[in-house]
Amino acid sequence: MENGNISEYLVNKPDTARFPLVLDTLEGLSYLHLQSVIHGDLKGANILITPEGFACLADFGLSSVLHDDILHWTSLSTVTSTGGTTRWQAPELMGADEKPTRPTLKSDVYSAGSVIYEILVGKVPYYEYSNNASIIRQVDKGKLPTKPSPTLAVTLELTEEIWEIMECCWAAAPEERLTIEDVTERCNKVRPSVLTYQRATEQQWLRLFRGGSGLPDVGLSTPCSRDLREKLEGYDLDISEADLELLDRLATV
Numbered sequence: 001m002e003n004g005n006i007s008e009y010l011v012n013k014p015d016t017a018r019f020p021l022v023l024d025t026l027e028g029l030s031y032l033h034l035q036s037v038i039h040g041d042l043k044g045a046n047i048l049i050t051p052e053g054f055a056c057l058a059d060f061g062l063s064s065v066l067h068d069d070i071l072h073w074t075s076l077s078t079v080t081s082t083g084g085t086t087r088w089q090a091p092e093l094m095g096a097d098e099k100p101t102r103p104t105l106k107s108d109v110y111s112a113g114s115v116i117y118e119i120l121v122g123k124v125p126y127y128e129y130s131n132n133a134s135i136i137r138q139v140d141k142g143k144l145p146t147k148p149s150p151t152l153a154v155t156l157e158l159t160e161e162i163w164e165i166m167e168c169c170w171a172a173a174p175e176e177r178l179t180i181e182d183v184t185e186r187c188n189k190v191r192p193s194v195l196t197y198q199r200a201t202e203q204q205w206l207r208l209f210r211g212g213s214g215l216p217d218v219g220l221s222t223p224c225s226r227d228l229r230e231k232l233e234g235y236d237l238d239i240s241e242a243d244l245e246l247l248d249r250l251a252t253v
Contacts, residue, residue, distance in 0.1 A: 003049035005058075010122060016053070018119050019157045019191055024055035025119070026184040029112055032057070033105055033180050040103035042111035043088040044118045086132040087125045088114040091172055094136050106174035112183060113169025117145050120158045144170055161190040 003009045006021060025047055032039055039046075039057060046059040086094065090110035092101050114125045125145040126135045147163060148156060165186050171177045178186070 002051060003053070005045050006047040006049055006055055006119060007044040009049040010119070014122075017157070019187075021047075021049075021055045022116050022119050023184070023187060023191065025057070025115055026112060026180065026187060028055070028057040029108060030180050030184050033108070038103050038105055039108050039111075041085065041088075042108055042115055043085050044115060044124070045085075047115065086135050088118075090174065091139050092174060094139060104174065105180070106177045109169050109177045109180050109183060110171075110174075112180060113166040114145065116162070116166050116169070116187075120156050120162070121145075121148055122156070142172060159190060162187065165190070 004012075006025075010016060010018065029039060029042065041059060042057070046057065047055050048058045049055055088111045090103075090107035093103065093107055095101060117123075117125055126138060128146065129135050129138065144167065148158060165178075165183060168176075168178045169183060
């Protein structure tokens with residue numbers, strides 16, 4: 001697809017509202033699970049963006065079908081190990097046993113939490129670590145992906161309620177994780193409001209203006225776009241009329 005995968009899309013269009021893409025991804029995975037299909041390798045690189053801007057799951061090379069609620073697997077791939085990608089994998093898939101554990105519905109849920117992180121934070125899980133061995137050590141210690149600061153979280157559409165859902169996805173014991181249907185339902189209930197998007201956009205304006213030459217340091221704590229507009233009065237800024245109208249609309253928040 002011309003928009004590429006979700007990671008590429010968000011790099012090219014950083015101002016895109018991200019939570020709708022989270023919901024697209026969860027709904028796609030929910031559909032698979034309702035058909036007893038396990039994706040097995042859920043990550044940003046395997047989520048493509050349609051020309052209309054919707055997220056859809058791709059790369060089912062590690063997928064499996066679970067029949068009749070018993071441990072009977074039909075692989076959709078010639079892969080003989082757990083495969084997948086360590087940063088997104090559930091802890092039970094990282095074991096060094098001679099007989100590796102296959103992906104399950106619950107390991108998909110763990111990966112879904114990591115994909116939510118990747119979409120909202122804009123970084124891969126455990127981005128501080130460059131090799132699989134270091135990541136596995138962190139997971140063995142029970143360390144979760146780094147939580148953004150409260151100030152930054154506001155700009156990322158990442159509320160405390162959403163972070164709690166992600167933590168439920170990352171439960172170490174598979175049986176303690178939510179089902180993907182529960183994750184989808186809870187995310188729909190706590191989806192960021194239009195007000196949250198407006199505040200996030202305002203923070204993006206603040207970061208943009210702070211980076212300008214000779215502009216005042218308005219700070220990320222500026223409470224209102226009207227205040228921001230007043231502070232920028234008299235500066236020669238290359239801003240379109242549409243952008244100025246956006247600032248005026250934000251000033252009513």
